Amino acid sequence: MAVDTATAGAPSTGRLAPARAGRGRASGWLLLLPALVALTVFFVLPLLSVVVDSVTEPQTGLGNYASLFTDGYTLRVLGRTLLVALVVSLVGVLLAYPYAYAMTLVGPTMRAVLVTIVLVPFWTSMLARNFAWMILMQDEGVIQRMLRPFGFGDVTLLGSTLAVGISMTQVLLPFLVLPMYSAMDQIDRRLLAAAQSLGAPRARAFRRVYLPLSMPGVIAGVSLVFVLALGFYVTPALLGSTRNAMIAQVINVRAKELLDFGGAGAMGVFLLAVTLAVLGLSRRLAGQRLAAVAPGYQPARSHGKEGQPAQVRPWLKVHTVLVAILLVAPTLVVIPMSFSSGSTFQFPPDGWSLRWYERLFTSPQWTAAIFNSIQAGLFTAVLATVLGTTAALGVQRLAPRWRGAVTGFLLAPMIVPHILVGLVVFAAFLQAGLNGTLLGIILAHTAMAVPFVVIAVTARLQGMDARLPGVAASLGASPLSAFRRVTFPLLLPGILSGAVLAFVTSLDEVVIALFLQAPGAITLPVQMFNSVTIQIDPTISAASSLIVVLVSVPILLAQVISARRGKGR
Template sequence: MPASTASPPTAASAPPAGRRPAARRRRAAALLLLLPALIALILFFVLPLLDIIIGSFTDPEPGLGNYLALFSDGYTLRVLGRTLLVALIVTLVGLLLGYPYAYMMTLASPTTRAVMVTVVLVPFWTSMMARNFAWMVLIQDGGVVQGILSLVGLSGVTLLGTATGVALSMTQVLLPFMVLPMFSVMQQIDRRLLLAGQSLGASRLSTFRKVYLPLSLPGVISGGSLVFVLALGFYVTPALLGSPQSALIAQIISVRTRDLLDFGGAGAMGVLILVVTLIALGASRRLAGTGTAVAAHAVAAGGDR
């Protein structure tokens, strides 16, 4: 029986003993750098969140009464449905407006691109209150928007105090959160893939649909999920431009805590929104994985008609 030729590990193949303590020290230093952020996260996010969750089960008395009330009064479900609908409309309109804009940013010259990025970032440099009061002036009865609509035969359309006016303003406020993620993904797409598809006989529209669009899906999903989640918890814009008849979930939570002192019921509403947000993020994560697979397939079959 032949003897084994495997040689025992030598000292040269093993990592030097001096490197292991050095690696541990580097990891310890990294953990120390993260410690202040971790403490702040626990103090200002985790503990308040746990307090809200516990209060939703114990205030005013222990049990599931607050959650049963949410699904039995009918009003909360209508408000939640309205909030989801407004968030979905804001996301879709933002996508329709932001996708062409982000695409044009990838085609523009560096100077023009800098101007377009500046236009996108202007809302971040403007006060939230100033923007909402500007929209209040624009969509009020007899305002600019109503005058423009009357020119195309849509006279008498009321926007201020309605969910439509709230969605219009929220779209403008949240549009940068849609454009920037899409632009970040689009500028990394190799445009030679489009030329390769056209050189193999595919039309421009077919190449865009089968190659560019799948490759840009991760940006679309990232921007859409971000806008949708932000729109779910929007408060200032619905409070200023909406009305009690078109209230969103954040307004109801504010009324329950500030006016009714129903902290348990408000906490249950907050937990409900948190669960919806987590579901939306989980769905977007799954879609992002699917979009990546579709993009890889599109690159592999980019020349197919």
């Protein structure tokens, strides 16, 4: 009772004494110091080094940047990359918007199923999904056989830009659905009913009311997908060809094979500039939309009469089913493939066997790759969780004028194109002697995973009552005891979420691991990539199936349990 009384009676806002406020801000900087140093050493300084190389190698000047627009080949690659990223974003919007809209109309159980269909490919290994598309698009594959009766003949997809675009659209579709659904979920559907009651037809009410309110989610999803598509490497490398190369492939060749860090750095810096421009523009557009259509808007959702699911039109049902098949089917291809008795990537298999699972767990190459991935993931999770948690606690204690800049610095590795991060790490670690070592992979993955921990812990901090530690102190608890008994238990779910995100980020990361690979430092994603590009090894189907099952089952159970709890309440 004493705690409740103190909490209720404490002022919601107030000024700390100057000395206490100064100590709090000083402790905030101390908590931030480890993360700031780590990101500076393993991310910022290498990035600056690549920027310097872009204007000094092979000679001082802007020759590398000039060649981007004067060299015919490079200009074609840049144009192709920008065009593919734009088309993938626009086609993705057309597929994702109705699906996200349907998620807001259905009941809790069906919504849990639709969310799971999005989350399973979201968390499933990108290599597994690209491998599935490679099987479907290969000569005499399922897609080619399906198109023959329609008079298309033997359409060759594998190795084309179209194949890259189709796979990238499916891989990036969850990044469009989730922000759109998040925005739509906050819209009060009674606004549509109000517009129709004033004489507006259903289509006009949707276009004039619902669509503008959902635009922040659309803008966020499109900008995110466009930025991610710019730095895609795995999909073009597996499904494309050198004739239709994208910029990430050219950067990889220039850096790893030609050691042309100046030219590769100029391409990477150009990608970074485009990324920052797109993110800045999207933030401005999203802010204008919010200010124009919903000033001070407080949502109060209503799915239908008495909270029942709203009606889903037949065309929307068909679209939702087709998008769900697009999201899930390619991933499920690898499961029957893993039981194939053949030594090729033929689908459906001619015979059945467990030989590839046996090889997965007995082959020295695969077992070493699995062990390296687990080891790298665990060390990355521990380091990133410690750095990210202390950084989030430190940001909370800073003066408001510093929080935005420091948070932006901590999240910087997330907005830099992945291929540029791989180039930065490769160039820096090559000089430091960390290239080709598991330690180098762990340090690079830690720098990439820290932002995810910061986001998870910060979200938890924002949901906490900041007065609780003060209440504990007023009852005689020391600062350490208040943190251990009050703050830490409340933060634990966010810390654990951040740790899981860090582990999964490391487990699925392939671009940096490809740059840093060596015979003793090959992770599971690298082994899977090599099993397709260097040697035809169907063991990748067993590895992919194992990842799909380990990811999809917990997500499905969590969604069903959450839906039942929500329905019960």
